[in-house]
């Protein structure tokens with residue numbers, strides 16, 4: 006990278022923690038191009054001169070580089086676990102203002118999904134409050150508006166949309182009762198003293214942002230989240246970010262695919278959260294949307310022998326607990342000695358991604374799809390990976406294939 010461009014990347018890194026190499030050079034290039042065109046310059050040195058002294062220009066550049074990709078009930082299981090937790094601790098939560106933070110909230114799908122989950126689990130709007138924070142004013146304006154296109158609804162079951170939205174032309178507007186207790190406001194997670202004066206939260210959602218941060222920013226954010234949570238508070242993170250919380254002062258919750266941790270507190274007795282996570286069952290789940298989890302709708306046709314269920318689940322469990330090295334080792338051993346079915350390639354791919362090895366992850370997931378073109382989970386994971394790499398066209402293609410298969414799976418049920 007030429008010197009001036011590198012300086013701009015460094016400035017972004019210092020300001021919002023963004024590690025420019027975490028997403029495609031093309032995205033950075035596009036963002037720079039847009040801002041430089043707006044200012045009528047094609048000279049990187051001149052642009053650096055402006056952006057380094059103008060907070061307004063820096064703000065505009067940040068608006069261009071942020072990745073606001075999000076959708077309702079993203080990953081599904083975090084919301085299943087949250088609903089389960091609320092149902093089990095409703096009595097304890099009565100007359101307590103249950104406080105949740107969605108950080109970053111992007112265009113609002115995450116905090117609205119949280120609100121719908123709480124309402125569905127039986128909480129009254131007066132029982133809770135949600136703070137939703139993002140560095141981008143543009144996404145916040147969108148979130149406050151609360152009007153969404155089809156792209157924000159990617160789950161199979163859209164019962165929640167019928168219940169909590171009304172139609173405005175081709176779009177869907179969120180109902181007042183869902184937005185009632187959500188405060189949207191601007192904030193930069195890297196700012197010293199971030200949210201310091203707002204008190205502590207019972208639950209923090211911090212998903213799909215740490216993957217874009219450099220190591221220092223990740224460490225800083227993990228420390229901030231720890232301080233923002235009440236003792237025994239619950240954290241939800243993204244599936245590729247869970248590994249960052251191993252060997253920290255967070256303890257994994259044993260609900261598969263929730264990517265959730267609770268804050269370890271000194272002298273902790275068995276908490277409601279632990280009880281809740283252990284007894285989580287399908288029956289307790291809200292009927293809002295279908296899980297996008299490792300489970301496949303149909304068994305793969307190319308799987309030569311049924312994998313040992315115990316071993317597969319055990320490896321999944323290890324991965325959920327953040328023991329990624331051990332999980333990967335067992336996965337490889339099983340594949341060496343038993344079979345190379347798509348299911349195992351997919352699992353190892355997800356683990357490699359969680360370990361930060363996106364290249365291997367991509368290759369393993371591609372193999373899974375090659376072996377079993379109907380492997381929905383691999384297609385979904387590939388779409389997430391390619392999206393993160395900035396290849397939105399290919400990501401959309403994988404997503405469409407997965408969706409089509411899911412629909413076919415539903416129709417044949």
Ligand SMILES: C[S@@+](CC[C@H](N)C(=O)[O-])C[C@H]1O[C@@H](n2cnc3c(N)ncnc32)[C@H](O)[C@@H]1O
Nearest residue numbers: 021071073075109111139140141193194212213
């Ligand atoms: C991919 S979205 C994640 C949204 C949601 N949490 C989810 O998982 O669907 C990432 C968001 O992080 C925000 N962001 C990036 N850096 C930030 C920072 N330093 N402080 C606050 N928000 C930030 C971006 O504006 C963007 O909206």
